[in-house]
Amino acid sequence: MKISFAHIGYATMAMERLLQDLGHEVIPPLQPTANTFSLGAVHSPEFACIPFKILMGTYLEAMERGADALLSAGGRGPCRAGYYGEIHQRILRELGHEPRLFFFWPPYQVPLDTLKKLNGLRGKTSWLQMVRYIKKAWKMMIALDDLEILSHRIRPLETETGATSKAFRQALGYIRQARTLEEIEEASIAGIERLHQVPQDPNREVLRVGIVGEIYVQIEPAANFFLEEMMGEMGVECHRSIFMTNYVRHDVFSRHGDLSARELAQPYLPLNIGGHGQNSIGDVVRFAAKSFDGVIQLAPFTCIPEIVAKSMMPHLSQELDIPILTFFIDEQTARGGVETRLEAFVDMIWQKRALRNAGSRSVFDRAKIPGDRGLAPVSSR
Numbered sequence: 001m002k003i004s005f006a007h008i009g010y011a012t013m014a015m016e017r018l019l020q021d022l023g024h025e026v027i028p029p030l031q032p033t034a035n036t037f038s039l040g041a042v043h044s045p046e047f048a049c050i051p052f053k054i055l056m057g058t059y060l061e062a063m064e065r066g067a068d069a070l071l072s073a074g075g076r077g078p079c080r081a082g083y084y085g086e087i088h089q090r091i092l093r094e095l096g097h098e099p100r101l102f103f104f105w106p107p108y109q110v111p112l113d114t115l116k117k118l119n120g121l122r123g124k125t126s127w128l129q130m131v132r133y134i135k136k137a138w139k140m141m142i143a144l145d146d147l148e149i150l151s152h153r154i155r156p157l158e159t160e161t162g163a164t165s166k167a168f169r170q171a172l173g174y175i176r177q178a179r180t181l182e183e184i185e186e187a188s189i190a191g192i193e194r195l196h197q198v199p200q201d202p203n204r205e206v207l208r209v210g211i212v213g214e215i216y217v218q219i220e221p222a223a224n225f226f227l228e229e230m231m232g233e234m235g236v237e238c239h240r241s242i243f244m245t246n247y248v249r250h251d252v253f254s255r256h257g258d259l260s261a262r263e264l265a266q267p268y269l270p271l272n273i274g275g276h277g278q279n280s281i282g283d284v285v286r287f288a289a290k291s292f293d294g295v296i297q298l299a300p301f302t303c304i305p306e307i308v309a310k311s312m313m314p315h316l317s318q319e320l321d322i323p324i325l326t327f328f329i330d331e332q333t334a335r336g337g338v339e340t341r342l343e344a345f346v347d348m349i350w351q352k353r354a355l356r357n358a359g360s361r362s363v364f365d366r367a368k369i370p371g372d373r374g375l376a377p378v379s380s381r
């Protein structure tokens with residue numbers, strides 16, 4: 001079986017390792033490019049959300065490179081994610097491909113179905129060995145998230161533009177080469193050390209901006225035009241609300257989602273509207289409570305949960321006294337446009353910071369609110 005899957009940020013590496021450990025020939029998904037966007041857009045329904053189109057393009061690229069099986073997953077909540085597997089497969093069939101599809105729902109909803117699909121994936125590997133491989137992939141995911149979080153902290157302080165990104169890519173290379181749990185641990189430590197070697201100005205004043213929104217456009221940097229790197233190089237420390245590890249904890253192995261975000265959203269949006277729409281509201285409240293300088297909402301064009309969340313952003317911005325910028329992303333979005341809007345936003349929040357430092361009032365009572373995932377690496381919590 002030659003298997004591939006969607007490119008999901010840096011966690012792609014952990015998924016690739018897991019499938020290789022299980023004895024499959026893996027066709028590693030390519031990081032989405034303009035070609036992936038347009039290939040997916042051509043073969044998707046016009047009003048499908050952009051993650052659907054990017055995945056469509058990624059699958060077609062993988063099929064062209066020889067893949068005959070695909071691994072995918074989706075939610076069962078009130079949004080299109082539940083239809084991804086079915087619709088992608090139909091389109092691929094119409095285009096003459098017949099991939100074997102392993103489409104996973106949240107395991108707590110369909111435990112038997114999950115076991116059946118895991119059984120299909122494990123091949124000749126014993127169940128016990130498969131658990132060990134999953135544990136190793138999980139360790140790798142934690143190490144990757146920790147490195148990414150650290151890179152977000154260091155980048156705005158770097159004294160040489162691009163030095164953090166270079167060190168980060170080297171650190172990713174260490175993780176890629178690690179084969180055992182011990183090697184992953186060592187690679188993680190080496191990667192953290194490498195990032196700390198980046199020349200920094202610890203006294204530089206930086207802005208802090210929270211990132212909320214739909215999971216795929218948050219986690220996959222190619223889907224948001226490497227927005228966090230751009231912002232870091234503008235002197236902004238980004239705190240993303242979703243990483244792969246907290247997503248797995250909150251949404252894959254739990255039916256409750258991120259309870260703290262949902263609780264914070266209650267006064268504004270007491271219903272789960274699918275995707276991470278309710279989280280987007282709760283996380284804005286959290287970032288405001290932590291005196292962040294601003295929030296960026298990343299929303300796929302036509303994403304219903306994020307459209308609902310967006311409709312509340314002007315009210316939240318005013319009531320919580322925090323600037324919010326929403327990006328609706330589709331196949332027409334270009335890096336230049338994103339960069340220009342970011343520059344304007346960053347200029348504006350510097351001015352607001354200056355006003356705040358000069359003693360202008362805040363209307364929001366910053367009560368004790370739980371921290372976000374991005375405030376500390378997993379390993380230090």
Ligand code: SF4
Pocket residue numbers: 049050051079080081082214274275276300302303304305306
């Ligand atoms: S959350 Fe939004 S972008 Fe993601 S599948 Fe649902 S509708 Fe599409």
